[in-house]
Amino acid sequence: MSPAPSTAVPADPAAVPPPSDPVVAMTGITIQFPGVKALDDVSLRLFPGEVHALMGENGAGKSTLIKALTGVYPYDAGTVTLGGAEQRFTTPADAQAAGISTVYQEVNLCPNLTVTENIVLGREPRRAGQIDKRASRRRARRVLSELHLDIDPRSVLGSHPIAVQQLVAIARAVDIDARVLVLDEPTSSLDAGEVAELFRVVRSLRDRGVAILFVSHFLEQVYEISDRMTVLRNGRLVGEYRTAELPRTSLVRAMIGRELATLEDLERAAPRPVEAGAVPRLAASGLGRKGAIEPADVEVHAGRVVGLAGLLGSGRTELTRLMFGADRATSGHVEVDGKPVRLRTPRTAIARGIAFLSEDRKGEGVVGDLTVRDNVLLALQARRGWLRPIPRRAGDEMVARYIKALDVRPADPGALLRNLSGGNQQKVLLARWLLTEPRLLLLDEPTRGIDIGAKAQIQELVAQLAGEGMSVVFVSAELEEVLRICDSVVVLRDHSKVADLDASDATLDGVVDLIARGNTRD
Amino acid sequence: MTVSDTRPPEEQVPAPPRPATSRPGWQGAVHRWLRSTSTGSSTFSVLVTAVLLVVLFGAGSIRYENFGYPQVALNLLVDNAYLIVLAVGMTFVILTGGIDLSSGAVVALGTVMAASLLQAGWPAPLVIAVVLATGALLGWLMGLAIHGLQLQPFIVTLAGMFLARGICFAISGPSIPIQDDLFTTVAINVVELPGGTFLSYGAVLALVVVAIAAFVLHRTRFGRTVYAIGGSESSAALMGLAVGRTKVGVYVISGFCSALGGLLFSVYILSGWSLHGIGLELDAIAAVVIGGTVLVGGRGLVVGSLLGVLVLGTIKALIDFDGGLNSWWTKITVGVLLLVFVVLQRVTGRNSGTAS
Numbered sequence: 001m002s003p004a005p006s007t008a009v010p011a012d013p014a015a016v017p018p019p020s021d022p023v024v025a026m027t028g029i030t031i032q033f034p035g036v037k038a039l040d041d042v043s044l045r046l047f048p049g050e051v052h053a054l055m056g057e058n059g060a061g062k063s064t065l066i067k068a069l070t071g072v073y074p075y076d077a078g079t080v081t082l083g084g085a086e087q088r089f090t091t092p093a094d095a096q097a098a099g100i101s102t103v104y105q106e107v108n109l110c111p112n113l114t115v116t117e118n119i120v121l122g123r124e125p126r127r128a129g130q131i132d133k134r135a136s137r138r139r140a141r142r143v144l145s146e147l148h149l150d151i152d153p154r155s156v157l158g159s160h161p162i163a164v165q166q167l168v169a170i171a172r173a174v175d176i177d178a179r180v181l182v183l184d185e186p187t188s189s190l191d192a193g194e195v196a197e198l199f200r201v202v203r204s205l206r207d208r209g210v211a212i213l214f215v216s217h218f219l220e221q222v223y224e225i226s227d228r229m230t231v232l233r234n235g236r237l238v239g240e241y242r243t244a245e246l247p248r249t250s251l252v253r254a255m256i257g258r259e260l261a262t263l264e265d266l267e268r269a270a271p272r273p274v275e276a277g278a279v280p281r282l283a284a285s286g287l288g289r290k291g292a293i294e295p296a297d298v299e300v301h302a303g304r305v306v307g308l309a310g311l312l313g314s315g316r317t318e319l320t321r322l323m324f325g326a327d328r329a330t331s332g333h334v335e336v337d338g339k340p341v342r343l344r345t346p347r348t349a350i351a352r353g354i355a356f357l358s359e360d361r362k363g364e365g366v367v368g369d370l371t372v373r374d375n376v377l378l379a380l381q382a383r384r385g386w387l388r389p390i391p392r393r394a395g396d397e398m399v400a401r402y403i404k405a406l407d408v409r410p411a412d413p414g415a416l417l418r419n420l421s422g423g424n425q426q427k428v429l430l431a432r433w434l435l436t437e438p439r440l441l442l443l444d445e446p447t448r449g450i451d452i453g454a455k456a457q458i459q460e461l462v463a464q465l466a467g468e469g470m471s472v473v474f475v476s477a478e479l480e481e482v483l484r485i486c487d488s489v490v491v492l493r494d495h496s497k498v499a500d501l502d503a504s505d506a507t508l509d510g511v512v513d514l515i516a517r518g519n520t521r522d
Numbered sequence: 523m524t525v526s527d528t529r530p531p532e533e534q535v536p537a538p539p540r541p542a543t544s545r546p547g548w549q550g551a552v553h554r555w556l557r558s559t560s561t562g563s564s565t566f567s568v569l570v571t572a573v574l575l576v577v578l579f580g581a582g583s584i585r586y587e588n589f590g591y592p593q594v595a596l597n598l599l600v601d602n603a604y605l606i607v608l609a610v611g612m613t614f615v616i617l618t619g620g621i622d623l624s625s626g627a628v629v630a631l632g633t634v635m636a637a638s639l640l641q642a643g644w645p646a647p648l649v650i651a652v653v654l655a656t657g658a659l660l661g662w663l664m665g666l667a668i669h670g671l672q673l674q675p676f677i678v679t680l681a682g683m684f685l686a687r688g689i690c691f692a693i694s695g696p697s698i699p700i701q702d703d704l705f706t707t708v709a710i711n712v713v714e715l716p717g718g719t720f721l722s723y724g725a726v727l728a729l730v731v732v733a734i735a736a737f738v739l740h741r742t743r744f745g746r747t748v749y750a751i752g753g754s755e756s757s758a759a760l761m762g763l764a765v766g767r768t769k770v771g772v773y774v775i776s777g778f779c780s781a782l783g784g785l786l787f788s789v790y791i792l793s794g795w796s797l798h799g800i801g802l803e804l805d806a807i808a809a810v811v812i813g814g815t816v817l818v819g820g821r822g823l824v825v826g827s828l829l830g831v832l833v834l835g836t837i838k839a840l841i842d843f844d845g846g847l848n849s850w851w852t853k854i855t856v857g858v859l860l861l862v863f864v865v866l867q868r869v870t871g872r873n874s875g876t877a878s
Binding site for chain 1: 743753754
């Protein structure tokens with residue numbers, strides 16, 4: 001086996017000899033979202049009869065690339081060819097008609113109809129102007145038996161578990177003779193047996209010459225099923241590899257490793273030592289939630305930045321949400337400043353001086369139709385109670401101060417938040433929580449999907465806040481970032497904590513190894 | 523959303539896929555039967571409505587003499603023919619997850635248009651055609667607004683309701699009697715049935731409408747698309763179904779049915795008046811829901827709506843027979859029944875795994 005390829009350089013596509021002409025070739029795809037390039041010059045080739053894994057962390061651009069392929073998003077530059085001819089799909093129905101079928105994690109079928117109906121819907125056999133139910137059922141049965149699936153075609157789709165529904169969605173794709181099958185995180189909610197069944201069907205389709213694009217964040221599954229893979233990071237292509245030739249540690253490194261652009265090293269004081277006997281600001285012992293995160297111990301001391309590292313789905317977000325009371329823990333207990341606290345709801349946490357910046361910026365933070373000013377003041381006002389409005393002048397001053405401190409652009413308190421770029425929206429949300437003067441700040445992927453400059457500013461700010469005595473929990477998909485700004489790193493894998501390292505002991509290789517290890521013992 | 527179940531690798535023995543149902547005994551058998559067809563769970567709701575109808579009717583027969591006569595049962599169809607037609611149109615709309623609040627007002631518009639056009643000397647067949655076309659046109663416009671502009675069906679049809687009611691008043695404030703030959707003939711004559719019983723032409727027409735609707739819903743692509751949209755509109759679109767055309771189509775059907783209901787109502791009452799049919803759309807919605815159709819769409823049968831109307835009619839008849847009860851008791855009973863049925867839907871929906 002060759003040494004791990006350097007992840008900073010995109011692999012030479014010629015290094016992977018094509019088995020035949022690609023059925024799908026996406027070249028130079030670029031999609032510009034306000035303030036950030038979601039995809040920047042990304043290419044992808046799919047060959048008939050292969051399972052191709054599309055890899056990357058949250059925000060790497062996997063879903064965007066799939067949406068560009070299936071006609072959901074228009075792309076600003078680049079070309080898509082299908083069977084050698086250039087195509088530009090404008091609706092999912094177009095893509096489907098051309099032979100590209102997509103099976104989503106949340107199955108896009110009708111749960112209220114039967115399995116048969118879901119397979120033939122829109123293409124039902126008809127006789128004398130009416131739907132021929134018997135012929136429909138025959139056709140569904142034939143497709144299901146081709147895939148060796150034992151599903152009653154007359155049963156209602158919604159009565160089946162998600163796994164079976166996904167198999168029905170694949171059966172529909174087979175019925176419409178798809179040449180390309182996109183599986184978007186199909187295994188996220190399946191158990192081992194269901195995954196095995198799914199893979200059996202995927203392999204049989206591959207052997208029939210269907211090109212399969214497979215998205216998953218479970219490395220083990222990717223190595224089991226895929227022939228080749230394309231890795232994305234931050235909207236850019238890292239490389240195209242043969243699965244058998246890419247060791248897992250190299251893959252993890254490719255996904256979360258070195259930033260392509262260089263960031264200046266942070267001026268960072270050595271990690272503050274924790275004084276013996278100091279009471280941690282937050283001490284969680286055995287904190288866990290059934291099915292989401294195994295019980296874990298976490299301690300956050302005053303003035304320290306604790307990083308949570310792990311792959312998507314490792315439990316890093318889940319653990320953070322437990323510390324804020326956004327989800328209710330099923331085990332363990334939490335002490336804040338030495339006093340036991342039951343974090344049942346975010347209100348409890350907020351009252352104890354904990355603030356939480358969610359990874360779901362759009363869903364859980366941004367109020368796009370309010371101005372920057374109103375968004376910044378929202379949490380503080382909520383804390384004061386609505387009967388005690390913040391005096392206008394005091395509010396203006398606070399907003400102006402934070403706009404300046406965080407370098408929000410445009411520096412206009414009256415701008416609507418939805419017109420700002422992702423990075424600037426993030427700064428506004430950060431300002432919102434900073435105004436409440438939290439003693440513990442939980443940041444879940446604060447730098448995801450924002451441009452490099454804003455990233456660096458947020459990192460600097462975190463370091464500065466910690467210097468002033470605030471405690472920070474910092475979750476990031478980018479390992480380098482975690483290592484750069486954290487005093488200690490908690491490593492998570494498969495929903496459980498596997499290590500708690502001091503920053504001085506943690507190296508990129510060491511942590512990558514810890515994260516990947518679980519995936520190498522099979 | 524649930525977080526994936528990641529077992530330690532050593533436990534990853536490939537297990538057979540979970541069977542669809544795993545309940546033992548007779549309950550499992552009933553469950554499997556209920557799930558055995560696409561309409562299984564809907565059939566169950568309709569059966570409940572049918573049982574309720576039989577119980578209500580049986581109770582009436584025991585309590586009041588003369589209630590048990592077959593003609594009393596047939597009169598339920600005769601007296602509620604217009605409501606049955608209305609409920610059929612409403613069923614289409616509700617199956618897609620929409621609502622049509624305009625239908626009562628369109629009934630009034632139908633009566634007023636029919637009465638005033640006949641008064642003006644138009645031939646009856648032309649009047650009928652114009653009224654039906656007007657209803658369909660109104661429905662088409664509302665459907666276009668709902669689908670094309672992505673507006674809420676509630677608001678659009680509320681606007682349609684005010685519009686239709688307003689047009690009624692613009693045409694004529696006071697009630698206009700209908701003396702046209704065709705209308706009066708249809709109103710007076712009946713279809714003789716064995717045993718000295720009879721049905722009105724209106725009732726027969728209503729039953730025909732139900733039959734046609736059932737065919738369209740279950741045997742045409744349009745009908746299956748109606749159910750698919752109710753199940754998941756975004757999925758239906760991703761599956762390449764004609765979502766837009768179908769959504770507009772159900773409002774056209776509902777508008778047409780409302781106008782037809784208006785014609786039946788004018789035959790039944792032989793007058794056109796702007797204040798006819800106030801709140802009728804709510805009766806239709808109640809009938810559809812009591813008939814087992816789920817308000818979020820995707821589940822229900824048009825036969826259920828027929829039974830729903832008959833349940834409402836029976837309650838009204840029971841209270842009429844009693845004579846001592848205030849007619850407001852009808853409303854109270856219907857209110858309670860509605861609540862019970864919605865709760866029932868929630869419970870059975872959960873059992874069959876399709877609850878939203």
